[in-house]
Each structure stands twice: as C-alpha cells, then as structure tokens.
Amino acid sequence: MSSWTISNAQVFQNGKLTETDIKLEGNQIHSLTKPSPVSNPERGPQVYDFKNKKVYPGFFNSHDHLLASYLPKIGGTTKHASWLAYDNLYKSxxxxAERQQLDSELLYYLGAYKNLLAGVTSVHDHIPHSIQKPFIDILPIKLLSEYTLAHSIGNYSLSWGEGAALEYRLAEASNIPFVTHLGEGLDEDSLGSLKKLEKMDALGPHSVLIHCLPFGPREVEKIAKANATVVWCPGSNLHIFGKTTNIKLFMDAGVNVCLGTDFSPSSSLNILEELKLAKSLFQDLYEEELPESTLLKWVTENPAQAFRKSKLGSIKEGQIADLVVMDDGTNSSEISVSQLAWENVDLVVLEGMPIYGSSRYKKLFSELGIESELISVKGSEKIVAGSPKTLLDQVSSSVGYKKDLAFLPIL
Incomplete structure (x- = not known):
C-alpha cells in the first residue's frame, strides 16, 4: 500500500484554508495534522513540502459529453431556440464529420485529459451506460457511472433509458441520482418540460437537472421544494442560446447548484474557464459578487451531494484521496478559484496517486511507480500519467493533418 505525505500546505477544510499536513495511505486520506519540519527523520522519506500551496478536493465537472471531445466550436454568432436546432447544425x-473518424476510446481519453489538466478528478458523462461502460476503469479521471437517466424531457428526447418514470424509481431504490437535461432551450417545449417531469413523478431529491434555462420563480419553487439539484452550464448556454439560466433564483431558493462545461462544441475549454465565466457573468447579470467559497462548493461539495458520493468532495480523514493542488503564486489563505488557469494546477491526485502535475514531482511519480511523460502546457513543464502526446498524434493520423485541440495545449 502506497503511503506519502503532503506537507506544509494550505488545505481546504471546514470552509477555509488552514496550514495542514495530509498523510495518504492507499486510496484514502489517513490523517490531517499540524505541520512539522519536513527534515524531521521520524516522518519518513516520502514527505513532500508543498510550500504553502493550496489543496482543494478534486474538482467535479457535473456535466460533460466525453464522446464529443473535439473542436473547433460550431455555431458562431447564430443563436437557437432549442437544443435540437443546434444539434442538427452540429451533426451536419x-x-x-471529422470527429466521426476517431474511435470512441480516443475521444474519451481526449475528454479525460481535457478535464484532468484543469484539476478535475470526477466527471459526469451524460450518456447511456452501454456507451460509457468500456471506459470507466481505464481513464485518468473518475468517470461517474452510478446513475439512472433520461436524455431530456420533451418532444425531442432521445431514447436513453427506460423512461423517466421508471428511471427515477430505480434511482430511488438504489439511492443514486437520476440525471436528465431539462429546459434546454427557450421554446415552448423547453418551458413545458418541468410539467412533463412532474407528471412522470420523476421530480424529487434524486433528480439532477441540467440547464433549466427558461424557468422563472414558479418553476424554481417547485424544484426547490423537491430538493432537486440544478447543473449550470453558462458557457454552453450563451454560445447556443445567447441566454443562460437565472441561477440566482435557484440560489436564493436554496437549490443545490453544481457547475458543468457541457460538450466541447459549445462550451468553455474546461472547468477553470467555466468558473471564471460564472464569476464575471454573475456580476454582469446581478451586479453582485459571487463568493469564491460558493464557486468552490459548485465543483466540490455540491456535486458530491448530488451524485451521492459521500466519500468525495471534502478533505477529511477516511475520505477518498482525490485532491487538486493549486499554486496561485501567493501566500494568501484566501480562496481564489475564479482566478485559476492551466498554469496554476500544481498536482492532481486520484485515489491517493499522483496523476498530473508540475515536473518538480518527477521523483514522486517515480517512487510510486506511475508511468508518465513530460509535457509542456502553456509554457509550463508538467508530468502526466499515460501519454496524451500519443493521443494527439493518433488524432492527427486519423484526420490526415496536424490537429490542434485548444483544450489540450500540449507540446
């Protein structure tokens, strides 16, 4: 069983950053203690000084479609009333057509590394289980797989699952989430989708509702009363529809809110860009500053609650050791997740093992037996498990020219 210690870090616990040492054993957080000198010989050899860097729970991306991990974005300045109109544009x-030349495994790996480079350890990939299943145990991120689903609620829903009514009952029986797009558009079908969900008796505490774009106070009150979760994807909403969810209504009603990117053809490049957009957009829409602590909850505690992952989303003894270490260049103990970029991701730990980080951790990767390669990300030398360089070479070979993907700025 591997055992190593993150020392002298600013660790997020109980809503604030505190100087703490984290001892990891196997896939869990073994202990949290006050820092002591790294040079103390009794602490063992695998103690790494993190020099006041900030340690957060591994980030969740609460809505993505990894099978669509490809660029460039489609749509330009054209805006649409429904998701179907945009989907028809994209599919034509x-x-x-170029994306279709890549096999599914390659696309899943591209999407996994897109998330990993932004500090994401857990992704909800909205897709039928039969498509996702081959990739659950092979990717360098955690692919959330315990859920029931419907593609969406409305006249144009794809035939995913066994119908919202049955899927919700199955979610209740297994204490897992029921996930669906809801109100993904501005048309009458989108506006009426909540009533259809209610008639199916599929609105409740297990419901994870993605978008909820056209809803006002009446619909928000129903969703809040049901203790359902809403996943906000502002970047994708603005690109497709020119408008986004009135997220403050949901916040004021006490709804559990999470943040997601949606799929690459319409979204921000990664969850860090989505956090930045959420902060600035909230200021523009409501003339209020969105607290950094709230943003952090949207990618940690709240999705852990929504997806019923009690061992994730916080840093406590006995929790699964999914962590992201950020180096924002300051010694401040203030949370500042909206200011983060690729360059600030110092280390990502998945189930106690380093997966991606600054090249200074080469010794850590080597000592723990992690097969890895050195890469350059936006001018910063990094080390990563696996070989994303090989993946990008495979993409170029498949499409017949050197393909650059902005969400993987790797050299």
Whole structure:
C-alpha cells in the first residue's frame, strides 16, 4: 500500500484554508495534522513540502459529453431556440464529420485529459451506460457511472433509458441520482418540460437537472421544494442560446447548484474557464459578487451531494484521496478559484496517486511507480500519467493533418 505525505500546505477544510499536513495511505486520506519540519527523520522519506500551496478536493465537472471531445466550436454568432436546432447544425458540420473518424476510446481519453489538466478528478458523462461502460476503469479521471437517466424531457428526447418514470424509481431504490437535461432551450417545449417531469413523478431529491434555462420563480419553487439539484452550464448556454439560466433564483431558493462545461462544441475549454465565466457573468447579470467559497462548493461539495458520493468532495480523514493542488503564486489563505488557469494546477491526485502535475514531482511519480511523460502546457513543464502526446498524434493520423485541440495545449 502506497503511503506519502503532503506537507506544509494550505488545505481546504471546514470552509477555509488552514496550514495542514495530509498523510495518504492507499486510496484514502489517513490523517490531517499540524505541520512539522519536513527534515524531521521520524516522518519518513516520502514527505513532500508543498510550500504553502493550496489543496482543494478534486474538482467535479457535473456535466460533460466525453464522446464529443473535439473542436473547433460550431455555431458562431447564430443563436437557437432549442437544443435540437443546434444539434442538427452540429451533426451536419464538417467538424462532426471529422470527429466521426476517431474511435470512441480516443475521444474519451481526449475528454479525460481535457478535464484532468484543469484539476478535475470526477466527471459526469451524460450518456447511456452501454456507451460509457468500456471506459470507466481505464481513464485518468473518475468517470461517474452510478446513475439512472433520461436524455431530456420533451418532444425531442432521445431514447436513453427506460423512461423517466421508471428511471427515477430505480434511482430511488438504489439511492443514486437520476440525471436528465431539462429546459434546454427557450421554446415552448423547453418551458413545458418541468410539467412533463412532474407528471412522470420523476421530480424529487434524486433528480439532477441540467440547464433549466427558461424557468422563472414558479418553476424554481417547485424544484426547490423537491430538493432537486440544478447543473449550470453558462458557457454552453450563451454560445447556443445567447441566454443562460437565472441561477440566482435557484440560489436564493436554496437549490443545490453544481457547475458543468457541457460538450466541447459549445462550451468553455474546461472547468477553470467555466468558473471564471460564472464569476464575471454573475456580476454582469446581478451586479453582485459571487463568493469564491460558493464557486468552490459548485465543483466540490455540491456535486458530491448530488451524485451521492459521500466519500468525495471534502478533505477529511477516511475520505477518498482525490485532491487538486493549486499554486496561485501567493501566500494568501484566501480562496481564489475564479482566478485559476492551466498554469496554476500544481498536482492532481486520484485515489491517493499522483496523476498530473508540475515536473518538480518527477521523483514522486517515480517512487510510486506511475508511468508518465513530460509535457509542456502553456509554457509550463508538467508530468502526466499515460501519454496524451500519443493521443494527439493518433488524432492527427486519423484526420490526415496536424490537429490542434485548444483544450489540450500540449507540446
């Protein structure tokens, strides 16, 4: 069983950053203690000084479609009333035709590394289980797989699952989430989707509702009363529809809110960009500053609650050791997740093992037996498990020219 210690870090616990040492054993957080000198010989050899860097729970991306991990974005300045109109545009594009030349495993790996480079350790990939299943145990991130689902609620829903009514009952029986797109558009079908969900008796505490774009106070009150979760994807909403969810209504009603990117053809490049957008957009829409602690909850505690992952989303003894270490260049103990970029991701730990980070951790990767390669990300030398360089070479070989993907700025 591997055992190593993160020393002298600013660790997020109980809503604030505190100087703490974290001892990891196997896939868990073994203990949290006050820092002591790294040079103390009694502490053992695998103690690493993190020099006041900030340690957060590994981030969740609460909505993505990894099978669509490809660029460039489609749509330009054209805006749509429904998701179907945009989907038809995308499916008829040359970008989609090019994407279809790549096999599913390659696309899943591209999406996994897109998330990993931004500090994400857990992703909800909205797709039928039969498509996702081959990739659950092979990717360098945690692919959330315990859920029931419907593609969406409305006249244009794809035939995923066994119908919302049955899928919700199955979620209740197994204490797992029921996930669906809801109100993904501005048309009458989108506006009426909540009533349809209610008639199916599929609105409740297990419901994870993605988008909820056109809803006002009446619909928000129903969702809040049901103790359901809403996943906000502002980047994708603005790109497709030119408008986004009135998220403050949901916040004021006490709804559990999470943040997601949605799929690459319409979204921000990664969850860090989505956090930045959420902060600035909230200021523009409501003339209020969105607290950094709230943003952090949207990618840690709240999704852990929504997806019923009690061992994730916080840093406590006995929790699964999914962590992200950020180096924001300051010694401040203030949370500042909206200011983070690729360059600030110092180390990502998945189930107690380093997966991605600054090249200074080469010794750590080597001592723990992690097969890895050195890469350059936006001018910063990094080390990563696996070989994303090989993946990008495979993409170029498949499409017949050197393909650059902005969400993987790797050299």
């Amino acid at each position: 594009s040359g970008v989609f």
